[in-house]
Amino acid sequence: MIIIGIAGGTGSGKTTVVRKIVESLPDGSVAVIPQDSYYKAQDHLPLEVRKKTNFDHPDAFEWDLLAQQIGELRQGRAIEQPTYSYITCTRLQETVHVEPKEVILIEGIMALYDKHLRDLMDLKIFVDAGADERLLRVIVRDIAERGHPLDMLVDKYRNVLKPMHDEFIEPTKQYADIIIPNMGNNGPAIDMLKMYIKEAIRH
Numbered sequence: 001m002i003i004i005g006i007a008g009g010t011g012s013g014k015t016t017v018v019r020k021i022v023e024s025l026p027d028g029s030v031a032v033i034p035q036d037s038y039y040k041a042q043d044h045l046p047l048e049v050r051k052k053t054n055f056d057h058p059d060a061f062e063w064d065l066l067a068q069q070i071g072e073l074r075q076g077r078a079i080e081q082p083t084y085s086y087i088t089c090t091r092l093q094e095t096v097h098v099e100p101k102e103v104i105l106i107e108g109i110m111a112l113y114d115k116h117l118r119d120l121m122d123l124k125i126f127v128d129a130g131a132d133e134r135l136l137r138v139i140v141r142d143i144a145e146r147g148h149p150l151d152m153l154v155d156k157y158r159n160v161l162k163p164m165h166d167e168f169i170e171p172t173k174q175y176a177d178i179i180i181p182n183m184g185n186n187g188p189a190i191d192m193l194k195m196y197i198k199e200a201i202r203h
Helices: 014-024 063-074 131-146 150-175 187-202
Strands: 002-007 030-034 079-085 090-098 103-107 123-127 178-180
Touching (some): 014 123, 123 187, 178 187
Parallel strands (some): 030 103, 123 178
Antiparallel strands (some): 079 090
């Protein structure tokens, strides 16, 4: 088993990298663990308070549960991965059953933030992209998928996304074994990564 952390700012191309890795490996050999699933349950708070959650701050995540469940997978035990709703801003009752696989991918903006979690990883990746490109991707995505107005997105970028990225996400680049530039569209870097993973699971 190889456990890989894939971090990077919002809109940096993490999902692209994950997709390319999964597509290059045999069906059923990869489990993808989204860090977003481990946002803290907030059932005890009123909805209006929950809606003000800063999803780009480390305090929003339940780090202990994430590390515990990755440890369970490493030990060969299945987990019940939590699920989270951005609509209700809290955890759902449903869970996702995840069996141990040859490759475990932990994907999220702060996948490399927590030392306990990093220590469980065999390979740490940071997907890099310029701030302008990330902003454009976030705007296009959130307008299309979530119906957010442009002025709200620009305000969110200035007051939340950019300061949180600079303070908590960008510094985790120092922990990466591999930095993939160009929003995950760097062909040679992806090819080398695929070769490394295939070789690792062959032994």
